[in-house]
Amino acid sequence: xxxxxxxxxxxxxxxxxxxxxxxxxxxxxxxxxxxxxxxxxxxxxxxxxxxxxxxxxxxxxxxxxxxxxxxxxxxxxxxxxxxxxxxxxxxxxxxxxxxxxxxxxxxxxxxxxxxxxxxxxxxxxxxxxxxxxxxxxxxxxxxxxxxxxxxxxxxxxxxxxxxxxxxxxxxxxxxxxxxxxxxxxxxxxxxxxxxxxxxxxxxxxxxxxxxxxxxxxxxxxxxxxxxxxxxxxxxxxxxxxxxxxxxxxxxxxxxxxxxxxxxxxxxxxxxxxxxxxxxxxxxxxxxxxxxxxxxxxxxxxxxxxxxxxxxxxxxxxxxxxxxxxxxxxxxxxxxxxxxxxxxxxxxxxxxxxxxxxxxxxxxxxxxxxx
Amino acid sequence: xxxxxxxxxxxxxxxxxxxxxxxxxxxxxxxxxxxxxxxxxxxxxxxxxxxxxxxxxxxxxxxxxxxxxxxxxxxxxxxxxxxxxxxxxxxxxxxxxxxxxxxxxxxxxxxxxxxxxxxxxxxxxxxxxxxxxxxxxxxxxxxxxxxxxxxxxxxxxxxxxxxxxxxxxxxxxxxxxxxxxxxxxxxxxxxxxxxxxxxxxxxxxxxxxxxxxxxxxxxxx
Ligand code: SF4
Ligand code: SF4
Numbered sequence: 001x002x003x004x005x006x007x008x009x010x011x012x013x014x015x016x017x018x019x020x021x022x023x024x025x026x027x028x029x030x031x032x033x034x035x036x037x038x039x040x041x042x043x044x045x046x047x048x049x050x051x052x053x054x055x056x057x058x059x060x061x062x063x064x065x066x067x068x069x070x071x072x073x074x075x076x077x078x079x080x081x082x083x084x085x086x087x088x089x090x091x092x093x094x095x096x097x098x099x100x101x102x103x104x105x106x107x108x109x110x111x112x113x114x115x116x117x118x119x120x121x122x123x124x125x126x127x128x129x130x131x132x133x134x135x136x137x138x139x140x141x142x143x144x145x146x147x148x149x150x151x152x153x154x155x156x157x158x159x160x161x162x163x164x165x166x167x168x169x170x171x172x173x174x175x176x177x178x179x180x181x182x183x184x185x186x187x188x189x190x191x192x193x194x195x196x197x198x199x200x201x202x203x204x205x206x207x208x209x210x211x212x213x214x215x216x217x218x219x220x221x222x223x224x225x226x227x228x229x230x231x232x233x234x235x236x237x238x239x240x241x242x243x244x245x246x247x248x249x250x251x252x253x254x255x256x257x258x259x260x261x262x263x264x265x266x267x268x269x270x271x272x273x274x275x276x277x278x279x280x281x282x283x284x285x286x287x288x289x290x291x292x293x294x295x296x297x298x299x300x301x302x303x304x305x306x307x308x309x310x311x312x313x314x315x316x317x318x319x320x321x322x323x324x325x326x327x328x329x330x331x332x333x334x335x336x337x338x339x340x341x342x343x344x345x346x347x348x349x350x351x352x353x354x355x356x357x358x359x360x361x362x363x364x365x366x367x368x369x370x
Numbered sequence: 371x372x373x374x375x376x377x378x379x380x381x382x383x384x385x386x387x388x389x390x391x392x393x394x395x396x397x398x399x400x401x402x403x404x405x406x407x408x409x410x411x412x413x414x415x416x417x418x419x420x421x422x423x424x425x426x427x428x429x430x431x432x433x434x435x436x437x438x439x440x441x442x443x444x445x446x447x448x449x450x451x452x453x454x455x456x457x458x459x460x461x462x463x464x465x466x467x468x469x470x471x472x473x474x475x476x477x478x479x480x481x482x483x484x485x486x487x488x489x490x491x492x493x494x495x496x497x498x499x500x501x502x503x504x505x506x507x508x509x510x511x512x513x514x515x516x517x518x519x520x521x522x523x524x525x526x527x528x529x530x531x532x533x534x535x536x537x538x539x540x541x542x543x544x545x546x547x548x549x550x551x552x553x554x555x556x557x558x559x560x561x562x563x564x565x566x567x568x569x570x571x572x573x574x575x576x577x578x579x580x581x582x583x584x585x586x587x588x589x590x591x
Contacts, residue, residue, distance in 0.1 A: 059468035062504040127383060134392055141442075148444035148518070148549040154504045162509065166444065166548075166555055190382040193375035294466070294510065 005031040014043045018121055018355040021365025029351060037346045039339060044369040052329040057083050057296040058157060060329070065152040067331065068367035070113050071310045073106035076156040081237055081305035082316035083158045087298035092287055095160020096238050097280040102146065102155055104269040104276070108180055109139040110310035111262040114362035115187065118259055121359035122200050128191060135183040138176050145169050158296060160286035173277070177270050184267055192260065201256035205345040205357040209253065215341050219312025219334055220261045221361065225253035231308035243275050255360040262362070295324055311335050311362055331370055335363040398434035409435045441520060443548045443561055446503045449519035450496060451546040452539045453569040457515035459489040466510035471497040494539055498524070499532030509550045514573050517546030520561040546572065
């Protein structure tokens with residue numbers, strides 16, 4: 001006999017531990033089933049795009065750190081690529097290799113955080129998250145060696161990076177990479193065959209590739225549906241055309257596929273870093289201050305540069321009026337755009353899957369609200 | 371649903387259970403008798419005889435020793451290192467700071483026959499309550515007068531105390547971080563064990579020898 005139920009509206013967040021920051025959802029439940037979702041954002045809005053209009057081009061690097069604060073290096077890279085395009089700067093080869101190493105490390109760190117918190121949302125309180133965070137800690141230590149900060153790196157500068165990696169970085173990186181592989185093996189041994197993970201994540205929140213493409217979703221979410229779209233391969237920036245890597249695809253397009261794609265991508269990143277280490281060449285890490293002064297005045301015009309961030313296509317659009325600060329900066333933040341399918345993913349699902357699905361999008365509120 | 375996945379997962383947790391912990395203890399770490407004696411630089415028996423009180427505490431597991439956090443020499447800490455004699459009060463650092471939190475007021479100082487007019491620092495305040503330790507001020511300093519510090523324990527209950535004033539800046543320990551200062555990295559300088567007290571040694575260039583000075587000031591004129 002079916003129990004007669006009545007829809008109930010529940011407010012989730014913004015101060016909810018599972019909303020990955022300060023995200024608010026108004027959810028209507030009918031029993032266990034979700035019938036309506038209304039996402040409400042803006043609680044972490046700091047006006048970075050507006051603040052950028054009164055900062056010089058180098059100072060804005062510090063703002064980009066704070067957008068997606070679990071992948072600062074990737075934000076730096078996307079922004080710097082846009083500046084280089086705008087001002088026509090030819091970057092120094094060693095600087096480019098260094099920033100590729102840094103951003104791939106950051107991608108691993110970000111995917112580890114995503115995986116850890118996805119499992120946390122599944123109810124695996126603590127254990128997988130701690131394993132992932134332990135490894136991320138090693139990556140942050142590497143960042144501390146290379147640039148002196150762990151989260152808000154500000155490592156990149158127009159034309160390269162601010163300083164060469166110190167001697168002790170290279171052996172530490174080598175050790176770190178084998179540790180990362182071990183941890184990923186361990187995580188996969190722990191989770192990828194785990195029946196509880198299977199039963200909770202397989203077949204939930206399935207999205208069709210057409211829907212994903214129409215909503216301009218990018219990154220691991222898109223690749224989990226079998227669409228081969230990776231900007232590092234499709235539109236190589238920096239020196240990615242000199243790098244060989246596999247694009248890991250899954251066809252199920254459910255929560256498990258998204259988790260799987262992230263772990264595999266982290267493995268590929270390790271391979272990319274190894275190739276970067278082999279190919280890195282000595283030389284200056286940034287052009288001289290005669291070519292690229294500290295106070296850049298790019299000619300009037302606009303430029304858009306995008307990279308494959310940890311969450312999808314991360315793009316910066318800069319408009320210059322010839323002054324020392326951009327006239328306008330716009331960020332195409334993948335977290336925000338990946339959230340647009342939240343309703344399609346959640347409606348019709350179960351209450352217990354709500355946060356799992358939400359976690360599988362891997363969003364970062366700092367980037368959603370900017 | 372029952373398969374091999376779960377037991378295999380439990381094996382992983384079991385392996386991690388016996389793995390050494392990675393937790394960093396800060397600011398103190400609990401030590402037993404052996405650890406306390408080692409910290410005091412004695413062997414346990416000496417320690418037991420000399421400090422019976424502390425030994426008892428250590429045996430009860432209550433003794434703590436301070437720990438030094440493992441940091442990289444490039445670490446951007448919030449206690450800036452400053453060399454008064456190197457600073458020309460050009461205010462590049464103040465101009466370059468994204469937040470504009472460095473306040474500099476200068477007055478004309480002495481006039482030197484050789485070096486010309488110099489300026490005296492009257493105010494040099496850094497409001498580290500708003501500082502984000504990006505290091506851009508240090509990057510901008512053309513004379514290597516301002517360096518990031520390696521210490522980070524300058525917290526306070528009152529916001530106004532977070533302004534590093536001129537006097538504090540001058541008197542601060544000279545343990546510069548090697549952030550944007552390749553000269554320290556080349557010499558293998560370690561800010562956690564040594565200090566750079568002489569301002570000559572903090573520069574990016576080699577200290578000129580007397581020979582060089584003579585050539586510059588006497589021979590080339
Ligand atoms: S570290 Fe950055 S925020 Fe702090 S005083 Fe220097 S430039 Fe300003
Ligand atoms: S610290 Fe450096 S940048 Fe700042 S006023 Fe002195 S010399 Fe100029």
